[in-house]
Amino acid sequence: MTFTTTRNFGNWIDGSWRQASGREIERRNPSNGTLVSRFRDSTEADVDMAVLSAKTAFRTKWAGATGAERSAVLARAADIIWRRADELAFFEMAESGKPAKQARVEIERSSMLWTYAATQARSITGDSFGQLGDCYFAATVRAPLGVAAIITPWNFPFLIISQKLPFALAAGCAAVVKPSELTSATTLLLGEILQEAGLPDGVLNVVAGSGATCGDLLLHHPDIDMISFTGSTKVGKHAMRVGADGMKKVSLELGGKNAHIVMADADLDDALDAALHGAFLNAGQSCNQGSRLLLQSSIAAEFIRKFVDCAARVTVGDTQADGMLLGPIINKDQYDKIVDYIAVGKAEGATLALGGTHREENGGYFIDPTVFTGVRPHMRIAREEIFGPVVSILEFETLEDAIALANESVYGLSAGIWTGNVSHAMKAVQSLNAGTVWVNTYLDGPAELPFGGVGESGIGREVGKLGVEEFTDIKTVQIRSGGYSRRWVGQAIEAPNA
Ligand code: NDP
Numbered sequence: 001m002t003f004t005t006t007r008n009f010g011n012w013i014d015g016s017w018r019q020a021s022g023r024e025i026e027r028r029n030p031s032n033g034t035l036v037s038r039f040r041d042s043t044e045a046d047v048d049m050a051v052l053s054a055k056t057a058f059r060t061k062w063a064g065a066t067g068a069e070r071s072a073v074l075a076r077a078a079d080i081i082w083r084r085a086d087e088l089a090f091f092e093m094a095e096s097g098k099p100a101k102q103a104r105v106e107i108e109r110s111s112m113l114w115t116y117a118a119t120q121a122r123s124i125t126g127d128s129f130g131q132l133g134d135c136y137f138a139a140t141v142r143a144p145l146g147v148a149a150i151i152t153p154w155n156f157p158f159l160i161i162s163q164k165l166p167f168a169l170a171a172g173c174a175a176v177v178k179p180s181e182l183t184s185a186t187t188l189l190l191g192e193i194l195q196e197a198g199l200p201d202g203v204l205n206v207v208a209g210s211g212a213t214c215g216d217l218l219l220h221h222p223d224i225d226m227i228s229f230t231g232s233t234k235v236g237k238h239a240m241r242v243g244a245d246g247m248k249k250v251s252l253e254l255g256g257k258n259a260h261i262v263m264a265d266a267d268l269d270d271a272l273d274a275a276l277h278g279a280f281l282n283a284g285q286s287c288n289q290g291s292r293l294l295l296q297s298s299i300a301a302e303f304i305r306k307f308v309d310c311a312a313r314v315t316v317g318d319t320q321a322d323g324m325l326l327g328p329i330i331n332k333d334q335y336d337k338i339v340d341y342i343a344v345g346k347a348e349g350a351t352l353a354l355g356g357t358h359r360e361e362n363g364g365y366f367i368d369p370t371v372f373t374g375v376r377p378h379m380r381i382a383r384e385e386i387f388g389p390v391v392s393i394l395e396f397e398t399l400e401d402a403i404a405l406a407n408e409s410v411y412g413l414s415a416g417i418w419t420g421n422v423s424h425a426m427k428a429v430q431s432l433n434a435g436t437v438w439v440n441t442y443l444d445g446p447a448e449l450p451f452g453g454v455g456e457s458g459i460g461r462e463v464g465k466l467g468v469e470e471f472t473d474i475k476t477v478q479i480r481s482g483g484y485s486r487r488w489v490g491q492a493i494e495a496p497n498a
Contacts, residue, residue, distance in 0.1 A: 006038060007037050007038075008037070008038045008039070009038070009184065009185065010039065010040075011039075011046055011205070011206060013049055013053050013205045018049070020040035020041060020042040020043065020046045020207070021043045021045060022040050022041030022042055022213070024039075024041075025038070025181055026038050027183070028363070029095070029097060029363075029364075030097035030327070030331060030365065031364045032320060032362050032364055033363025036091065036185070037185045039188070039208040041181075041208070041213060041214060042213070046207055047176075048221070050207045051176055051205075051218070051221050051223045051224065053205050054147045054174040054175060054202060057174050057200055057202030057203045058174035061202065061203060062173075063143075065172065065200075067123070068121075070121040071119070071121035071170070072118075073118075073198045074118035074166050074170060075115065076196075076198060077114050077190075077194055077199075078112070080193045081107065081111040081114060081193060082111045084189070086104075088107045088186050089104040089106075091185035092157065092158050092186050094185075095154075095157075095183040095185055096157065096183050096327070097319055097328040098319060099326075099327055102282070106156060107158055110158050110162035112447055113159075113166060114166045115447075116447035117170045117468065120167070120465060120468045124142050125142070126139055126140035126141045127140045135481045137479045137481075140475065140476055140477070141474070141477055142475075143172075143474075144472055144473075145173055145226045146174070146226065147174050147175070148168045148173045148174070148227075148228055148471060149176055149227050150175050150177040151178045151230070152164070152178070153180050153230055154180035155285045155330070156282070157184075157186055157187060158187070160253075161177060161186075161187050163230075163463050164230075165190070165204070167462060167463070167467040167468045167470070168228070169203065170471075171472045173226070173471045174202065174203045174204070175205070176206075176218060177206045177207070178206075178207050179206070180231075181211070182330060182331065188206050188208060191204060211235065219238075224248060226251070226471065227242075227251070228251045228460075229250070229252050229253070230254075233254040233255045233385075233411075236254040236458065251458075251459065251460030251462070253457075254453060255411060255413070255457060256291075256453065257382075257384065257385050258292065258413055259292045259432070260290030260292065260294065260415070260416045260442060261406060261416065262293070262294065262296065262303060263417065263424055266418035267440070268303060268418075270440070272310065274416070275442075276314070277443065278290030278416065279293065279311075279389070280369050280391075284386070284387065284388045285329070287457075291390070292382060292394060292409075293392070293394070294394050294396055294406060296402070297395045297396065300393075307393075308353050311354055312354055314326055316366050316367075317366065326366075326369070326389060328364040328366050329366070329367055331365070335358070335365035337387075338367055338386055338387070338388030339367070341386045342358075345375075345380075345381040345390070348376075348380065348381065350373070351372065351373045351374040353373045354370060354371040355367070355368040355369050355370030355390075367388055367390075370389055370391070371393065372390070375393055377394065377405055377408050399428065402417075403427070403428060406433075407432065411453065411455055412433045412455040413434060413436070414438065415432040415433075415434040415437050416439075418439075425439045425440075433454060433455070434453070435451065435452045435454055435457065435461075436451060447464065449464050450464040450465075450467060
């Protein structure tokens with residue numbers, strides 16, 4: 001990759017780069033401290049300008065565009081993302097510290113979401129009601145909600161914005177996006193990409209800056225019609241409260257403490273690989289992390305031996321070097337939080353079977369794959385989201401025990417089960433309290449399938465057909481033809497909507 005120089009970004013507003021007026025923010029590669037990008041925090045004036053631009057463009061340019069026009073823009077955007085994949089993958093890797101190969105795969109997967117959303121832009125439909133009586137017809141029409149505020153986290157920045165923005169645009173919404181200040185570059189680059197793809201200026205605006213200032217201003221802005229937020233449950237609840245005050249639609253993708261169940265009758269080699277991938281991908285900084293590994297006791301000892309053996313071979317370090325599977329933790333705060341949880345696990349009496357080791361090295365914060373066994377359901381490491389390369393292993397006797405353990409969580413984002421028995425699989429699918437249940441696979445996510453959580457993992461769905469519908473409102477249309485024969489004055493009073 002050749003994009004090795006620092007890039008200065010402005011905000012992307014109304015089709016051009018505008019310097020924001022707040023303090024300067026520098027983003028350094030969390031692997032090695034190299035300066036990657038610079039931009040400024042957005043102030044109230046900057047956020048106002050972005051929202052006004054979106055509001056105007058929504059009314060004058062995008063809400064009235066045909067599905068075919070929206071689809072063409074999204075399809076061209078997918079091609080441009082593919083063409084600029086090296087550049088996008090570079091910034092994704094450099095700002096988050098993730099391995100280059102992983103960043104490249106995420107950009108390619110994101111491009112497919114844009115391709116899929118392009119198909120959906122032409123397929124937005126409502127219902128029709130032709131049996132209401134003579135000369136009386138009704139229909140529901142899906143209309144775009146208006147201006148969406150989209151706020152995203154740092155762990156999979158381009159993938160997560162691609163789970164939201166193309167679906168919002170397909171629906172006909174305009175957007176103001178606030179990426180995490182830790183990983184803003186690739187979202188800002190979408191301004192250029194969508195302009196080249198033919199998106200009218202002002203339909204997409206990106207404001208950079210911190211969550212507490214610029215993000216909060218955006219949540220509170222009276223001209224925002226919908227909030228689409230991915231991030232922590234704590235900030236998600238705040239977004240929901242602010243949304244309630246402004247009567248805005250709110251869609252939330254939040255944290256998880258996902259149970260990954262392995263039954264004795266499963267293909268244990270496949271389950272082992274998926275359990276490792278599910279636990280340690282992105283240094284465990286993933287909402288779908290299989291952070292609770294539930295093993296049937298008859299196979300637990302052998303499975304743990306192999307799991308620990310493989311996890312010990314996971315390479316950790318500066319991802320500029322070839323062959324690193326795990327990069328750094330995103331920043332010092334997150335690093336300190338994970339290190340504290342490792343201490344909590346030990347103090348609670350769980351057995352540290354691997355890792356627990358960590359280091360600050362050359363400007364980066366690294367934590368080795370860490371495995372706790374003998375974890376009991378009441379322990380904090382079994383209940384709270386750690387968001388790092390730490391996995392808690394619990395054992396169970398029967399499928400019923402496994403389901404009860406899995407459901408003992410305030411979260412409900414995803415769950416997985418490995419079993420060779422179709423009855424076990426069906427029982428788990430019906431009983432696991434999660435937005436996604438994977439059977440004999442983990443972390444798959446085709447663009448056709450909706451994604452979201454229950455409980456403290458969120459509200460609403462994104463991706464798939466539902467992902468577009470989330471950005472629409474339903475308008476009910478009733479048409480009488482052939483005359484209106486009632487005369488309210490002088491006749492018996494009819495109940496409305498009877
Ligand atoms: P945060 O909630 O801290 O931040 C998410 C976004 O919200 C960032 O852009 C952040 O800005 C912004 N933000 C922070 N405070 C405010 C505020 N007061 N008002 C408006 N915006 C604000 O989460 P993290 O970035 O730390 O991400 C990790 C969390 O995200 C984990 O809990 C994880 O489970 C969850 N997540 C959920 C996913 C899902 O689909 N369910 C997917 C990925 C992550 P800034 O960073 O600039 O401060």
